[in-house]
Amino acid sequence: MLIRNLILQISKTGYQIARPFIFLQSAQSAHEQTLKLLNILDKTPVSFLRLVHTLTFRHMPVTVGKVDLPHPFILAAGFVKGLGFETEQQALRAVRDGVNIIPGWRAIPGLVGAVEFGSFTRYPRVGNSGTVIWRDSASQSTQNRVGLKNPGAVAAAAFLYQNRKSCPKQFGINIAPSPGVDDPVDVVEAIGAFLSRGIRPSWFTLNLSCPNTEDDPENRQTETLTKALCGAAMDYLNEQVAGSIPLWVKISPNLSYSQLDVLMKVFHDLGIAAVIATNTLTQPIPDNATIQGGVGGGKLYPYALSTVAKLAKIKQEKNYPIDIIACGGIQDPLTYIAYAQHGVKAYQYWSALVYRGPLAAALILNEI
Ligand SMILES: Cc1cc2nc3c(=O)[nH]c(=O)nc-3n(C[C@H](O)[C@H](O)[C@H](O)COP(=O)(O)O)c2cc1C
Known part of the structure; x- marks a missing residue:
């Protein structure tokens, strides 16, 4: 407890000092630098990061969405999501050439525990060009239009398989x-x-709510499409792994009560284990009011x-587990x-x- 407080105090003060310097750079540049650093850290043994984790994260076990977690914090999707590629062939070639196509895959779980990797799409995507990440310090907000940049499911799975001996004990795939x-x-x-390459995450999340692409985010959350997507994913998981890997879903922040009511019934009927509320809120970007x-x-x-x-009201009224x-x-x-x-x-x-x-999550855990 004493050691935890001491390390967290050092981390808190250190970051308070470093933050103004980090914020001299744009959010995009800081993010790119972080990914470069993670690329290096992934190559080193993570025992030091694991030790920091053990010493700083309070043990507060919780079972959520049929997954046992040592504490209630999970790093959300979008941080450890991988590089973008034009084609699956290029992404697979990069894996074969030993490129770290998912920076942070090893270092970040070592330091913070459970992480949701992704989002991954069936095929790779290069994402949007230009500036795609901003911050607004006054409101402690971030904004992004990364546009689902990722190496694609096949290459991501091949990469994790190649590194299976060092894969974290607990991770989700979005x-x-x-x-x-x-x-x-x-x-x-x-x-x-993922399954066909023997990659068994602790959970899968179906991201029904991806803004920042050419897609209309609310389209994914109609009753019909949600039923079709979640139903097919659940059937497949039941068939392949007898339901031993739970399915979570991630939804938008702007759905009405009646939309949520409909969705919760669909989730309940299909056996979805957890709903992540929420993904980001679609708003105009700082430099161009016509782009979201x-x-x-x-x-x-x-x-x-x-x-x-x-969601909590609906869950309680309808007794959805x-x-x-x-x-x-x-x-x-x-x-x-x-x-x-x-x-x-x-x-x-x-x-x-x-x-x-x-160590944000460790700090919050220690402060509550
Ligand atoms: C740069 C960036 C990329 C993101 N990419 C994804 C993504 O690929 N898939 C996803 O489900 N969420 C993605 N998110 C959304 C986060 O997972 C999270 O839902 C959102 O940032 C809200 O959490 P926060 O308020 O703690 O930031 C991304 C967020 C950021 C800032």
Whole structure:
């Protein structure tokens, strides 16, 4: 306890000093530098990072979405998501050439514990060009229009298989339906890419809510399409692994009560284990009011909290055994507790890394 407090105090003060210097760079450049650093860290033994993890994260075991976690924090999708490629062939060639196509895959779980890798789509994507990440310090927010840049499910699976001996004990894989593709075969093949190579994550998440692509995010969350996508993924998981890997879903922050009511029934009927609320909020990007990007952090928080409150009400009224995982602006004990009051047992975070540093989750856990 004494050691934990000491290390966390050093980390907190160190990051408070470093942050103004880090923020001299653009968010995009800081993110790129971080990925370069992770690339180096992934090559080193992670025993030191694991030790820091053990010493700093309070043990607060929780079972959520049929997964046992040592503490209730999971790093959200989008941080450890991999490089973009034009084609599957190029991505697979990079794997064969020993390129680290998923920077952070080893170092980040060593330091923070459970991580949701991805989003991965069936085929690789290069994502959007130009500036794609911003921060707004006043509101402790981030904004991005990365546009689902990723190496594709097949290469990601091949990479994890190649590194299977060092794969983290616990991780999730977030699958996003390919933008513009409604055929459920797309997500089944993406999940299959991992299972067929023996990659067994602790959970899969189906990202029904990906903004920042040419896709209309709300399209994915109609009753019909949600049923088709989640139904196909569940059937496939039942068939391949007898349901031993749970399916979670991730939804948007701007859905109405009646939309959520419909979705929760679909999730319940299909046996979805957890719903992550929420993905980012679509808003115009700072440099161009005609282009949209996904906002996370402080600005997202009221929308995500309101979504969680609605989901919790529906869950309670209908007695659905689906867990709600909060995601949106969790950066301190107040935001944590606000979600906990709605029965939330686990939390995903991304922007907290930017504003509170790499041990953000350990700090929040220690402060509550
Ligand atoms: C740069 C960036 C990339 C992201 N990419 C993804 C992604 O690929 N898939 C996904 O489900 N969420 C993605 N997200 C959203 C986060 O997982 C999370 O839902 C969102 O940032 C809200 O959490 P926060 O308020 O703690 O930041 C991304 C977020 C950021 C900032």
